[in-house]
Amino acid sequence: MTSAATATRPGARTRRRxxxxxxxLFLLPGMVLTAMFVFYxxxxxxxFSLTQWNGxxxxxxxxxxxxxxxxxxxxxxxxxxxxxxxxVLVGVPLRVGLALVLAIVLNNVIRGRLSTFFxxxxxxxxxxxxxxIGVVLTFVLSPSNGPVAFFLTETGLTDAPVEFLSDPRLAxxxxxxxxxxxxxxxxxxYWLAALQTVPPEYYEAAEMDGAGAVQRLIRITLxxxxxxxxxxxxxxxxxxxxxxxxxxxxxxxxxxxxxxxVEVYIFRTAFAPDSAGGVPRLGYASAAGCFFGLATxxxxxxxxxxxxxxxxxxxxxAK
Amino acid sequence: MTAxxxxxxxxxxxxxxxxxxAVGGLAACTxxxxxxxxxxxxxxxxxxxxxxxxxxxxxxxxxMDSGDLKSVFIGAVIDAFGEQYPEVSTQYxxxxxxxxxxxxxxxxxxxxxPDVFALPQxxxxxxxxxxxxxxxxxxxxxxxxxxRAGFPETALIEGIHVFDGKTYSWPLNSTRxxxxxxxxxxxAAEAAGVSVPVEDVSTWDDxxxxxxxxxxxxxxxxxxxxDHLWLVVGNLAxxxxxxxxxxxMNMKTGAHEYSAPEYLEALEFVLAMIEDGSFVPGYxxxxxxEARAQFPTGLAGISLNGPWDIAQWDQDYPDFEYTIxxxxxxxxxxxxxxxxxxxxxxxWLYAESANVDAAAAVIQYMGSAEGQQAMVxxxxxxxxxxxxxxxxxxxxxxxxxxxxxxxxxxxxxxRACPQFEIRNPEAGKVTLELQAxxxxxxxxxxxIVTGQITDPETALADLDARLDEEMEKAFEAASEKGAxxxxxxxxxxxxxxxxxxxxxxYAALEQG
Numbered sequence: 079m080t081s082a083a084t085a086t087r088p089g090a091r092t093r094r095r096x097x098x099x100x101x102x103l104f105l106l107p108g109m110v111l112t113a114m115f116v117f118y119x120x121x122x123x124x125x126f127s128l129t130q131w132n133g134x135x136x137x138x139x140x141x142x143x144x145x146x147x148x149x150x151x152x153x154x155x156x157x158x159x160x161x162x163x164x165x166v167l168v169g170v171p172l173r174v175g176l177a178l179v180l181a182i183v184l185n186n187v188i189r190g191r192l193s194t195f196f197x198x199x200x201x202x203x204x205x206x207x208x209x210x211i212g213v214v215l216t217f218v219l220s221p222s223n224g225p226v227a228f229f230l231t232e233t234g235l236t237d238a239p240v241e242f243l244s245d246p247r248l249a250x251x252x253x254x255x256x257x258x259x260x261x262x263x264x265x266x267x268y269w270l271a272a273l274q275t276v277p278p279e280y281y282e283a284a285e286m287d288g289a290g291a292v293q294r295l296i297r298i299t300l301x302x303x304x305x306x307x308x309x310x311x312x313x314x315x316x317x318x319x320x321x322x323x324x325x326x327x328x329x330x331x332x333x334x335x336x337x338x339x340v341e342v343y344i345f346r347t348a349f350a351p352d353s354a355g356g357v358p359r360l361g362y363a364s365a366a367g368c369f370f371g372l373a374t375x376x377x378x379x380x381x382x383x384x385x386x387x388x389x390x391x392x393x394x395x396a397k
Numbered sequence: 398m399t400a401x402x403x404x405x406x407x408x409x410x411x412x413x414x415x416x417x418x419a420v421g422g423l424a425a426c427t428x429x430x431x432x433x434x435x436x437x438x439x440x441x442x443x444x445x446x447x448x449x450x451x452x453x454x455x456x457x458x459x460x461m462d463s464g465d466l467k468s469v470f471i472g473a474v475i476d477a478f479g480e481q482y483p484e485v486s487t488q489y490x491x492x493x494x495x496x497x498x499x500x501x502x503x504x505x506x507x508x509x510x511p512d513v514f515a516l517p518q519x520x521x522x523x524x525x526x527x528x529x530x531x532x533x534x535x536x537x538x539x540x541x542x543x544x545r546a547g548f549p550e551t552a553l554i555e556g557i558h559v560f561d562g563k564t565y566s567w568p569l570n571s572t573r574x575x576x577x578x579x580x581x582x583x584x585a586a587e588a589a590g591v592s593v594p595v596e597d598v599s600t601w602d603d604x605x606x607x608x609x610x611x612x613x614x615x616x617x618x619x620x621x622x623x624d625h626l627w628l629v630v631g632n633l634a635x636x637x638x639x640x641x642x643x644x645x646m647n648m649k650t651g652a653h654e655y656s657a658p659e660y661l662e663a664l665e666f667v668l669a670m671i672e673d674g675s676f677v678p679g680y681x682x683x684x685x686x687e688a689r690a691q692f693p694t695g696l697a698g699i700s701l702n703g704p705w706d707i708a709q710w711d712q713d714y715p716d717f718e719y720t721i722x723x724x725x726x727x728x729x730x731x732x733x734x735x736x737x738x739x740x741x742x743x744x745w746l747y748a749e750s751a752n753v754d755a756a757a758a759v760i761q762y763m764g765s766a767e768g769q770q771a772m773v774x775x776x777x778x779x780x781x782x783x784x785x786x787x788x789x790x791x792x793x794x795x796x797x798x799x800x801x802x803x804x805x806x807x808x809x810x811x812r813a814c815p816q817f818e819i820r821n822p823e824a825g826k827v828t829l830e831l832q833a834x835x836x837x838x839x840x841x842x843x844x845i846v847t848g849q850i851t852d853p854e855t856a857l858a859d860l861d862a863r864l865d866e867e868m869e870k871a872f873e874a875a876s877e878k879g880a881x882x883x884x885x886x887x888x889x890x891x892x893x894x895x896x897x898x899x900x901x902x903y904a905a906l907e908q909g
Contacts, residue, residue, distance in 0.1 A: 134502070134524045154835055221678035222617065222696060244681035246847045332623060333681045334836070334844035349519060358519045359832065 120371075126364035133348065133360035145365035154335060155366055158343040159373070161250055165257070165318040165339060166377070173258045173265050174307070174314055181269030182299065197270070201263035211260055212327025219243055219252070243329050246336035253328050253337050257321050265314055272306035273299070305392065308385040312378060319374055340370045444477040444771065447539040448758035450484050455755035457486040460744070461500065462515035464491025466708055466779050467569060467742050470772040471763075478759055485755050494518055505530050505747075512750040513760070515743070522745075523825045526560050531745040533563035537757040544764050550900040551813075552783040555822030557739050567764050568740015570772060570780040573807045575723070575734065576625070576643075576703050577632040579604070582616075583718040585698030589614035594720040599729040601633075601666050604699070608675035611698030618675035620697035622683040626667075626846070627839040629701050633663035635734045636726035640894055642735045645838060645864065648815045651887030653864040655838060656857040662727070664845065664853055671846055681843065693717040704803040708779055711797070721799060723806050733895055735814035740783055766790075778804055813897040815889035820903060826880035830871040834863040 127145055129138040149155055180200070184193045203211065221227045221239035230236045242252040280298050289297065322341035325331060331338030331346065338346075348363030460475055462468075468491035479487035490496070490511065498517040504510030505528075516525055525531050535541050545553060545564060553559050558566045583593040589610040598604050608618030621629050631641060639659035640647040647654045654660065670676060677683065677697045688696065689706045693714035700706065701724075710717050726732050746756055762768045769787035772780055778800035781788050793801075818824040836844065841860050844850035872884040891906050892898055 132524065134520050135528055216682060220682075222680075222683070223691070227678070239678045241679050241681075244679045244847075246849050329682060332840075332843060333847045334840055334849045336847075336849065 123364045123367055123371075126361050127368045128365075129361040130359075131361040132358050134358075138361070141361070145362045146369065148362065149365050149369060154338075155340075155343060157335060158331075158338045158340045159370070161337070162319060162339045162341075162370070164250065165254060165321055166315050169254050169258055169318045170311060170314045173262060173318075174311055176258075177262060177265035178269050178303075178307075181266055181273055182295070184266075185270060185273045197263075197266070200266050203260045204263040206260075208260065208323035209327045211256075212324045215256060216243065216328060243337075244333055246333050249329050249333065249337040253321070253325050256328065257318065257324050260324060261314075261317050264317070265310060268306070268310045268313065269303075272303050272310070275306075276302050305385065305388050308381060308388055312381045312385075315377060315381070316374075340366065344370070444474060444481075444762060444768070446478055446481065446758040446762050448478075448482060448754060450482050453754035455485055455752035457488070457512075458752055458755040458759065459488050459490070459511035460513045460756075460759075461490040461492075461497060461511040462742065462744055463494045463497055466705060466776055467491070467772075470775045470780065471569075473775055474759060474763060474768070474771070478755070482755070485752070508749055510747045510749070512747050512752045512756045513744050514747060516745060521825075521829055522557065522565070522743075523560070523829045525745065526565060529748050531565055532748040532750075532753075533560075533565050534567075534746060534757065534760060535563050537746065537753045538761050539757065540761065544761055547764060547766055547784060549783060549785070551738065551819055551903070552740060554739060554816070554818050556818040556825035556828070558743065559822075560825065566743040566745050567760075568783050569742035569744070569763065570740070571783045572736060572738055572741045573781065573811050573813070574704060574741075575632075575803065575807050575810060576628045577701050577724055578704065578803060578806065579720075579722040579724060580692070580700040580702065580706065581607075581720040581722065582692070582695070582698050582700075583720065584695065585611050585614070585616040586720075588616065589698070593718070595722065598722050599725050601725055601727050603729075604725050605666070605670055605673065605675070608670055608699055609673055612673070612675045616695055617677040617697045618673075618699055619670055619680075620677050620683075620688055620692055620700040621680055621702070622685050622688050623681045623839070623843055624685040625702065626680075627842040630660070630663050630667055630842055631838075632724055632734060633666060634660040636724050636732045637662050638732065639663070640735060642737055642814050645861075646887070648735070648887070648889045649892050651884065651889075653861040653868075655841075656854055656861050660857065661854055664842070664857075666727075668846065681847065704779060704800065707797070707799050707803070708777070711799075721802055721806075723810055732810065733812045734810050735894055736811045737816050738783065738813045739816070739818070776800075781807075812894060813899075814894070815892050815898045815902070815906075817887050820889075820906070821882055821886050823875070823880045823882050826875040826878065827868075827871045827882055830874040830878075832867050832870070834860070834867045836860070 126138075128140060128142060130141045130145075131138040180196075184196055188196065218224050219226050219242045221241045221244070224239075226242075227239035231239060241248065243249050276299055280302075281294055284294050284298055320341065321339055322345065325337055325339055325342055326345065329337045331342040344363045344366050347358075347366065348360050349358055458475065458478065460471065462471065468489070471491065472489045475487045475489040479485065497515050498519070501510055501514050501517050502520070504514075510530075516522060516531075534544070538544050541564065544567075548567065552568055553564060555562075558564060558568065579598060581593075581595045581598070583595075586593050586595055586607075589607075591607065591610060595607070598607055610618075612618040628643075631639075631643070631645070634641065634657075637659040639654070639657055640649060641654050641657070641660065642648060645653045645655045647657075677688075685702070688700070689702070689709055690713070692700045692706070693710055707721075710719075744760075746753065746760070750756060763772070766784055766787050769782035769784045770790050773782055773788055773791040774795040778791065778796035781804055788804075817827075838860060841850065841856050845853045845856065850856045868887070869884060872882055875882050889898070889902075889906060891902060891909065
C-alpha cells in the first residue's frame with residue numbers, strides 16, 4: 079500500500095488534524111506576542127511616518143510623504159546613515175574575519191582547558207549590557223584620568239592623552255572597535271559551531287594524501303564554511319546596525335554628530351530633549367526608522383541572494 | 398582645535414577616583430544630577446497643613462520628581478505630612494529625570510501615575526493639559542485665592558503655570574540663579590603660585606592667564622563639559638553686553654542673535670583658551686555629574702558651572718577649599734545677565750488622583766510664605782523663592798555661607814527680562830507648534846570647538862535664521878488654529894537690561 083493511500087484513511091486524517099491543532103495551539107502565544115510587539119509597532123511606525131505627531135497628544139496631522147521628503151533633504155540623516163553603513167562595511171568584515179581566524183585557532187591549534195578559557199574570555203563582553211560597558215569605557219578611556227591615557231603617557235607611547243571619544247576624527251572608529259570587541263565573542267561562537275560540522279575524516283584523508291595545514295584550510299575548511307559565512311555575515315550585519323546602546327552611552331553621537339548612527343539620530347529626533355527646544359517629532363523619526371528599515375531589508379535581500387548563489391553552486395558541485 | 402593639556406595632573410588619587418567611578422558605574426549605572434539633601438541646610442519650623450483626614454478619602458500620597466537639591470525640602474514636607482497624618486501613607490520618589498521620563502507617561506497610560514509629578518522633559522505643559530494628564534489646582538486647593546495672592550504678580554504665568562485662567566502649577570523656586578560662575582580650586586591655585594583665596598579675576602585676560610598658570614603648574618586650567626559649554630559661551634557673551642536670553646533671543650528685537658558681535662567675541666575667547674591647552678582633556682565627553690564629582694580631586698583648577706555643585710562638594714569633600722567669583726567681563730566692566738523668571742521645579746496634580754485632598758494640602762503649604770521660607774532654610778539657601786519675603790525671612794543661621802554668596806551674586810548680576818508668555822496668555826499655543834531646529838546651539842558650539850565647523854559666524858547666522866524661521870512658522874500655525882498671537886509681541890522696546898522687567902513695564906508697553 080502506498081503512503082498516499084495511508085494518508086487518506088479517516089483515522090489518520092483525524093490524527094493529523096489533531097496534531098495540527100496542537101501545533102497551532104503551541105504557536106499561538108508566540109504569534110500573539112509577535113503580533114503585539116513586532117508587527118503592531120512595525121505597521122504603526124509606517125502609519126506614524128505619514129503624520130506630524132509629537133508622540134504624546136491624540137492629535138496627529140496626516141502629512142502624506144512630507145516627512146520622507148524632508149528626510150531626503152536632511153544632511154544630518156544622510157551623514158548618520160553613512161556612519162551606519164561604515165559600521166556594516168568595515169565592522170562586519172573586521173569582526174567576521176578576525177573571529178574566523180581565532181575560531182580556527184581555538185578549534186584546531188589550542189585544545190583542552192586553554193581553549194575553553196579563551197572562549198569564555200572572548201564571550202564575557204557579550205554577556206554584559208552594552209550600556210553598562212559604554213559607561214565604564216568612558217571612564218577607562220577618559221583622557222583626563224582614565225587608565226588608558228595614564229598608560230599611554232606614562233610609557234611615552236603618546237605625548238598627550240588620546241581623545242578616543244571626544245576627537246571627531248576618532249570617535250566613530252573608537253566606537254566601532256569597541257562594538258567589535260564587545261560582540262566579537264558571539265561571532266566566534268557562530269564560527270566554532272560551524273567548524274564542528276567539518277567531518278574529521280576529511281582532514282584525516284587529506285593528511286594521508288599529504289595536504290598541509292594551509293591546503294586543508296583552503297580546500298576543506300573554507301568551502302564547507304562558506305554557507306555558514308553568509309548567515310554569519312547577515313547576523314553580524316544585523317548586530318552592527320543596532321549599535322544604539324553602546325554609542326549612546328559612549329558618545330551620545332557626538333562630538334557634533336561625528337559618531338551619530340541612524341539609531342541615535344532616530345532617538346534624538348523622537349525623544350531626546352535638547353537645547354534646540356521644540357517638541358519631539360515622533361512622526362518624522364518614524365519616517366527615518368521606516369526608511370532605514372527598508373534599506374536594511376535591501377541588504378538582507380542581497381545577502382539572501384548570495385546565500386542562494388552559494389547553495390546553487392554547492393548543488394552543482396554535488397552533482 | 399582640540400588641543401589639550403598634557404597629563405601631569407594624572408595622579409594616583411585621580412586615577413583611583415576614576416576607577417571607583419567606573420566600579421560605581423558598573424554597580425549602579427545611575428548618575429545623580431545635582432545636590433544632596435544631607436549637604437544642604439538645617440531644620441525649618443514645624444509644618445502645618447490644611448487637611449482633615451476625617452473628611453477626606455485620601456489614603457496615600459505619591460510624589461515623583463527629578464530629585465536633586467529640592468528633594469531636601471519636598472522629602473521633608475512629605476515626611477512631615479505622613480507623620481502628622483499616619484492614616485495617609487506617603488512616598489516621595491526623587492529619582493532623576495530618566496525615571497520621570499519613563500514612569501510618568503507609563504503611569505498615565507495605565508492609570509497608576511503618582512498623585513503629584515514633574516512632567517517628563519519632552520512633554521509640553523499644554524500637551525499634558527489637553528491630553529487630560531493633569532488637573533487644575535483651583536477646585537482642590539483649600540485656599541486657591543490665598544495661594545495665588547501669595548506669589549508676586551508676574552510669578553504665576555499664563556501659558557506656564559496658568560492655562561485658560563486656571564492654575565495648574567506653581568514655581569517651587571526662583572530661576573534667578575547664575576548658570577555659570579567661577580569656582581577656583583585653592584590647591585590648584587596655590588600649586589601655580591597664586592595666593593588664595595583668589596581675590597580678583599575680573600577681566601577675560603585675568604581668567605585666561607590664571608588658567609594658563611594653573612595648567613603650567615600641572616593641573617588643567619578650565620573645567621567645562623559638552624553639557625553646558627554653550628551656556629558658558631552665552632554667559633560670557635552677556636558679560637560683553639550681549640542681550641540674548643537662555644534661548645538666544647534678544648527681547649528688544651524679538652530675534653535670535655547668536656551671531657551678534659558680542660557672542661562671537663565670547664566664542665573667540667573660549668576658543669583661545671582651548672587653543673592654550675587650558676581645558677581639561679576630553680571635556681567634550683565629560684558629563685556634568687562626572688565633572689562635579691571629580692573637580693575636588695584635582696581634575697582642574699577652575700570650574701565654570703552653576704551653584705548646584707556646591708551642595709555635593711560640601712557633602713563629599715567638606716575640606717575642599719575654593720573661591721567663588723562671578724564671570725569676568727572683557728575689560729572688568731559691570732554687566733547684567735538677562736534671565737526668564739518662569740520659576741523652576743514645577744510639579745503637577747494627576748488628573749485621576751484619588752488622593753487630591755492630601756496632595757492639595759501639601760501643595761498649599763509648599764506655595765505659602767511659610768512653606769517657601771522652609772524651602773529656603775532646608776536647602777541652606779541654595780533654593781531661593783520667587784516670594785522675596787520668604788528669602789529675607791529665612792533664618793540666616795540655617796543658610797550655607799556659599800549659598801548665600803551665590804544668591805547675592807545672582808541678585809547682583811541677574812535681571813528679569815521680558816517674556817512673551819507673560820505678555821500673551823496664548824503663548825503656550827505657539828510653544829506647542831515650535832519645532833526643534835538641528836543643529837542646535839550646543840551642537841553648533843561643539844562643532845566649532847572641535848574644528849568641524851570652520852566658519853563660526855556663518856554657522857551662527859544660519860542658526861539664527863533657522864530659529865527665527867521656526868518661530869515664524871510656529872506663530873503662523875498657532876494663528877491658523879485660532880490663537881490670538883502676533884510675532885511682534887516678541888519685541889519689548891521698553892526693556893532696560895540693567896533693571897528687572899516688572900508688571901509695570903508690561904502695563905506700560907500695552908499702554909504705549
